[in-house]
Amino acid sequence: xxxxxxxxxxxxxxxxxxxVAFCLGLSSLATVLxxxxxxxxxxxxxxxxxxxxxxxxxxFFIYSGDLMIRGGIADRLIQxxxxxxxxxxxxxxxxxxxxxxxxxxxxxxxxxxxxxVGGIMIPQMVKRGYAPDYAVNVTANxxxxxxxxxxxxxxxxxxxxxxxxxxxxxxxxxxxxxGLMLALSLMIAAWAVAVKRxxxxxxxxxxxxxxxFFVAALPGILLIGIIFGGVRSGVFTATESSxxxxxxxxxxxIFVYRELSFEGFVQATLGAVRTxxxxxxxxxxxxxxxxxxxxxxxxxATINMMNAIxxxxxxxxxxxxxxxxxxxxxxxxxxxxxxCTPIFLPVVKAIGVDPVHFGVILILNAGxxxxxxPVGSVQFVACAIGKVSISESMRTIWPFYGASLVVLMLITxxxxxxxxxxxxxx
Numbered sequence: 430x431x432x433x434x435x436x437x438x439x440x441x442x443x444x445x446x447x448x449v450a451f452c453l454g455l456s457s458l459a460t461v462l463x464x465x466x467x468x469x470x471x472x473x474x475x476x477x478x479x480x481x482x483x484x485x486x487x488x489f490f491i492y493s494g495d496l497m498i499r500g501g502i503a504d505r506l507i508q509x510x511x512x513x514x515x516x517x518x519x520x521x522x523x524x525x526x527x528x529x530x531x532x533x534x535x536x537x538x539x540x541x542x543x544x545x546v547g548g549i550m551i552p553q554m555v556k557r558g559y560a561p562d563y564a565v566n567v568t569a570n571x572x573x574x575x576x577x578x579x580x581x582x583x584x585x586x587x588x589x590x591x592x593x594x595x596x597x598x599x600x601x602x603x604x605x606x607x608g609l610m611l612a613l614s615l616m617i618a619a620w621a622v623a624v625k626r627x628x629x630x631x632x633x634x635x636x637x638x639x640x641x642f643f644v645a646a647l648p649g650i651l652l653i654g655i656i657f658g659g660v661r662s663g664v665f666t667a668t669e670s671s672x673x674x675x676x677x678x679x680x681x682x683i684f685v686y687r688e689l690s691f692e693g694f695v696q697a698t699l700g701a702v703r704t705x706x707x708x709x710x711x712x713x714x715x716x717x718x719x720x721x722x723x724x725x726x727x728x729x730a731t732i733n734m735m736n737a738i739x740x741x742x743x744x745x746x747x748x749x750x751x752x753x754x755x756x757x758x759x760x761x762x763x764x765x766x767x768x769c770t771p772i773f774l775p776v777v778k779a780i781g782v783d784p785v786h787f788g789v790i791l792i793l794n795a796g797x798x799x800x801x802x803p804v805g806s807v808q809f810v811a812c813a814i815g816k817v818s819i820s821e822s823m824r825t826i827w828p829f830y831g832a833s834l835v836v837l838m839l840i841t842x843x844x845x846x847x848x849x850x851x852x853x854x855x
Contacts, residue, residue, distance in 0.1 A: 432725050435460040439718070449761050450707075453714035457721050471717045478716020478767075479709045484589065486597075488705035489671030490580045493652070493678040494536030495700050498545045499693040500682025502649035506531045507549055509642040514616075515631035519623020521554045522563065523616055524631075526571040530612045531646075533575025534653035537582050539799055542572035543810040551815045559628055561815045562825045567619050569811035569822070570829040573796035574615075576762075577608035577789065579657045580674070585667060586712065586763055587788045590719070590770035595784050597667040598660045602851045603785045607793065607840045614832035622828050648681045661854055708763060715767035723771055731772050732779060742780040746841050749773055750794060757798015761806065765795050782844075789840055789847040797833050800826070 439456035443449065457471045497503070510527035517523045528550065529542050536542055547568040554564035576583055579601035588595045656674055659665045665673065682689035689697075735745050753773075756765055769791065777787045799807040802819050812822055840846045 431460055431464055432727060432730075434463050435718070435721055435725070443759060449764055450711045450714040453711070453718045453764055457714070457717040460721055474717040474720045475713040478719075479713040484585070484709070484712070486580075486585050486668040486671040487582045487708060488701060489668075489675050490537050490582055491541075491704050491708075492697065492701035493671065493674035494538060494541050495697040495704075496675070496678040496682055496689065496694075497535050497649060497652070498541065499689055499697050500678065501686040501688035502535065502646070502682070503528075503532060503545045503549060505642070505646040505649060505686075507546070509639075509646040511631065512634050512639045512642045516633035517616075517620060518630050519559075519619050519628040520631035521550065521557060521559060522567045522619035522623055522628070525550045525554070525564075525567045526574075526612055526616050526619060529568070529571035530574050530578070530608070531650065531653075533572070533608070534578050534580075534656075535649060536575055537580040539572040539575050539796060539807045540810055542575045543568055543807045544814070546572070547811050547814045551811070555815070557629075560626065561817045562822050563622060563626070563628075565808075565811045565815040565817050565822045566826045566829050567615070568814075569800050569808045570618075570826070570833060571612070571615055572807050572811070573793075573799060573833070574608050574611050576792050576796040577604035577611065579604070579653070579660070580667070580671065581792070582708075583762055583766060583792055583795070584788065586766050587770060587791060590767045591774055591784060591788075595788065598663075598854075599785050599851045600788050601657060601660060601667075602854055603789050603847045604792065606846050606850055607789050607836065610839065610846065611793070611833065611836045614836050615829060618828040618832040622825075648685045652677055652681070711761065711763045712767060715764040718764075719767050719771055722768070727772060729775075732776050735776050742782070743842070745776065745780055746782070746790075749776070750790070750837065750841060753791065753794035754797060754801075757795050758801045758805075760798070762795045762799060765798070766791060783848060785851060786840075786844045786847045790837070793833070793837050793840065797830070797837065800830075 435456055438459045439452050442452040442455060458468055461468060461471055507524065507528045510531065511524045514523040514527050525546065528546050532546055533542050551564045551568055555561050575581065581604060584600040584604060585597055588597050588600060652674060655677060656670050659670045659673065660667050738748065739745060753769065774784060774787060778784065799805055802808065808819065808822065812819055
């Protein structure tokens with residue numbers, strides 16, 4: 430009965446439009462009251478969920494990404510990507526994917542990618558004759574690449590949800606190849622749609638121009654190497670690397686690009702504070718929810734249920750993917766990771782799946798959910814920029830969904846895509 434109260438109250442609150450953090454907190458509170466447990470336990474778990482040293486990396490990575498957005502890096506990345514792949518069919522669509530990939534290595538956030546890159550690319554694409562729905566769908570789907578490559582905030586959340594036992598450095602490394610696979614698959618989808626619709630290609634500016642734009646974008650691109658190289662080599666932890674990223678972003682945007690004004694600095698600071706407050710509230714509330722699930726032995730019940738359905742690892746992984754994709758349609762990413770990790774991680778461990786490998790599967794599933802209404806935050810951002818309704822974009826999003834699902838199946842059933850690179854660095 431306690432489990433029913435926990436999940437039914439959460440679902441009802443979510444369907445009523447209550448913010449997800451309050452859904453998690455109120456359903457947890459209702460359950461402990463029914464069980465006769467002091468309500469203060471919920472608030473203790475909420476505080477504990479936010480009170481982790483590794484969690485400091487999230488606000489600093491958010492802050493460094495916001496500084497780079499306002500400091501001119503997005504413009505330079507777009508120029509470099511345009512010179513590199515703009516000559517392909519549907520050139521601006523290809524530019525969009527490459528820019529999102531590069532910018533994702535700086536921001537670590539799909540929403541930041543969609544707003545920063547989309548804010549520049551979507552109006553440009555529409556101006557040059559691309560349909561608004563195409564521009565929106567390329568941007569929204571390419572933005573989720575940021576979730577897989579370092580410094581993905583959600584990789585850090587997954588590590589914490591797993592009890593802090595999974596190396597963040599391994600997770601950062603494991604997401605690189607799947608992230609590049611997703612970029613390639615989306616470029617192919619963008620090309621196929623562009624050919625069908627007759628979109629043009631840009632003029633190749635020459636290798637000298639490519640080199641010039643690369644040099645202009647290099648200070649921003651170097652941040653990717655600093656974050657990944659520092660964490661992977663053990664020079665600093667993920668938390669320390671986030672602080673280094675903020676200092677580096679300030680130096681680049683003030684002294685190299687010279688585009689970060691004092692007003693922009695203040696806006697970036699306030700924006701990072703607001704985003705961090707929202708993220709940490711969700712994480713704390715989800716921690717209370719997760720503690721209750723552990724207390725009520727939901728993971729054990731899930732393992733027994735899965736074993737009753739099938740003992741075939743292929744079928745179990747397929748079933749987990751389907752459940753995660755459905756959950757992603759109405760649950761935001763951070764709470765989904767915190768809730769689903771303690772439920773499904775023991776299940777996949779029991780069938781021999783590496784926790785790092787499962788982390789990549791979970792992150793990509795949740796990322797696809799960010800483009801799926803009714804809680805598709807990345808899709809909402811892209812549609813707002815492109816002035817396109819959700820229904821209009823959903824009618825033509827299927828080639829990009831298909832590309833993402835192909836990559837999801839590949840990384841699910843071919844562990845080497847996720848585990849080869851971490852093995853190289855061992």
